[in-house]
Amino acid sequence: MSNATPPPPTATPTEETRQLALIGDLRALPAETSWVEFKENNDSAEMIGKLISALSNSARLADQHFAYVVWGIRDGDHAPVGTSFEPSSAKHKDQPLEFWLSQHLQPAIAFSFKSLDYHGNQLVMLEIPAAATSPVEFDRTAYIRVGSATPRLSDHPERQKLLWSKLQPYAWETGVGAQFLSGDEVLAKLDHTSYFELTEQPLPDNRDGIFDRLQADRLIEVDVGGKWNITNLGAILFAKQLSEFSPSIARKAVRFVAYEGNNRATKVTHRRDGQKGYACGFSGLADYIDALLPSNEHIGKAFREEESLYPSIAIRELIANALIHQDMTITGAGPLIELFKDRLEITNPGEPLVSPDRFLDSPPRSRNEALASLMRRMRLCEEQGTGIDKVLASAELHQLPPPDFQNVDTAVRATLFAPRRFADMTQEERVRACYQHAALKYVSGERMTNSSLRERFGIAEHNASQASGVIRMAQDEGQIRPADPEHPRAGYVPHWA
Incomplete structure (x- = not known):
């Protein structure tokens, strides 16, 4: 079997055009920066390893997505002079250079060498992602760029502290969802009209005004060559078609499935895979679900009225929570809404x-x-x-069984249950309802009483002993406690109060 290093993949015309535009923008910089380095032929493996560590860490400090080393550009005047460096055939200690570098960098970092012809000059560009979760180390030492020097990060504690502060809140939203787009392509991919309507801003009468607002909310950002990037935030919220973006975004689309019975083995009656971004598609999704829900007859103070089986406000809030709190870094999984005959489940990927x-x-x-x-x-x-x-308040108002929130297989699942009488609730549900009622009262500055719990369950006053029994069970299970042990009539509070 051959051990030859395969040639690097050929860039597509769009990728090649962007790479050439990027080289032009980097050359236009007045001087090397903390995240850009120019070289001619110096191909020392140790030097490259230290540079990857230093430039990756410095790029994060400079709020850049990537850092770059370009061979074939003269340092002084940034003139293209070409290079003899060929990373695809370079070796160090009898190993392919790229493999050797990857073995000596921690955490793993997806750096890449790109060879290109720049106006007749052979150049090599090393693209280095900015540090994402922790400082990038070469041979167990983290480096940083200070002027033209590459010292150890630990020798500059002020930069080390600042780097960690930038790493901690680093979020998926800041990533690039699509890059090197023209203004027309951005507007073709993003529903900018919905953005202005939902944020209650007047639609600017010129393109510059539109792009200024989208950029201010970090939905887009400037790329090289006068082009634009759409951020992950912009794509996930306002994509006209999520499928036009990378699979890591497209698979975050909301899925809805309705079943004929009470489990997933029963017939699927409705299925909908979301195509729009969360913001521009939210109302349509909520209305679609509302239209599928059966009605429940509610006896008001003066007349009977038909209302949805589940409170709309509860559905909308739980869907929004699933979108907001999911772990975007879990690939291949997005929010899932499942409607059964007896319940509605909303699941989002990620540990709570x-x-x-x-x-x-x-x-x-x-x-x-x-x-x-x-x-x-x-x-x-x-x-x-x-x-x-x-x-919780809407579930109590409609005297539904208590909603359930569970951590299930690295996901969070919220469940709303169809109406059931107190007599048909399980002991677990009664205790959970009692705890939720006590907690809801407590955060509202009140205390749960036998009377308030009877009202929550719809228990008649002459059956007060039923509410008392639930309170005893909740106390026995450590879910609630007396607000004042010496005055039993003072009410009850949740165990953590």
């Missing part, structure tokens, strides 16, 4: 950041802060800290 039983009272946390912030600004979900309140 707080325990599901503390969703109500814990301070809101999200992996996708920019996504969450913009969706709240567009009023597609409730303000921070009130969403789950609305879900």
Whole structure:
């Protein structure tokens, strides 16, 4: 078997055009930066390894997606002079150069060499992704760029501290969803009209105004050669067709499946795979689900009225939560909504950041802060800290079984249940409803009482002992406790209060 290193893949015409435009933009820089290095023929493997570490870390400090080393450009005046360096055939210690470098860099980093003809000069460009989760090390040492020097990161504690501060909030949203697009291509891919409508901004009367606003909200960013990038945030929120983007984005589309019975083995009656971005497609998805839900007869104070089986506000808030709190880095999985005869399940990929039983009272946390912030600004979900309140309160108002939140196989699943009488609820459901009722009262500045729990369950006053029995079970299971042990009538609070 041959050990020869395969030649690098040939760039597509678009990739080659972008690479040439990128070289032009890099040459136009007044001097080398902390994330750009020019060389002629120096191909020392150790030097390249240190540069990858230093430039990757420096690119993150400079808020750049990538750093670059370009061979064949003279350092002083940035003139193209060509290079004899051929990374595809270069070796170090009897190993292909790229393989040897990959073995000595931690964490693994997807650097790549690109050979190209630039106006008759042979150039080599090394593209280095910015550090994402921790500083990039070469031979167990992290480096940084300071002027033209490449010292150890640990020798510059102020830069080390700043780098860690930038790594911690680094988010999927800032990544590039599509690159090197013309203005027409951006507007063809993004529903910018929905953006202005949802954010309640007047539509600018010129293209520059449109692009300024999209850029200000980090939906797009400037690329090289006068072109644009669409960020992951822009794509996931406002894509006209998610399938036009990379699979890592396209597979984040919301899926909806309705079943004839109470389990997934029964016949599928409806299926819908979302095509639009979350923001521009949200109302259409919610309306689609609402239209499929059967109605439930509710007896109001004066007359009977038909209303949806599940409260619309609960459905919309749980869908929004699934979109906001999912782990975008889990590939091949997106939010899933499943409608069964007796329940509605909404699942999003990713471990919860707080325990599901503390969703109500814990301070809101999200992996996708920019996504969450913009969706709240567009009023597609409730303000921070009130969403789950609305879900539980609406379930209580309609006297539904208590919603359930579970961590299932590295995913979070929220379940709304169809109406059932108190007599038909399980003991587990009664205790969970009691805990949720006590928690909801507590965060509202009140306390749960036998009377308030009877109202939540629809229990008549002469059957008060039924509510008392649920309270005893919830206490026995450690879900609630007396607000004041010396005064039993003072009510009850959740165990964590």
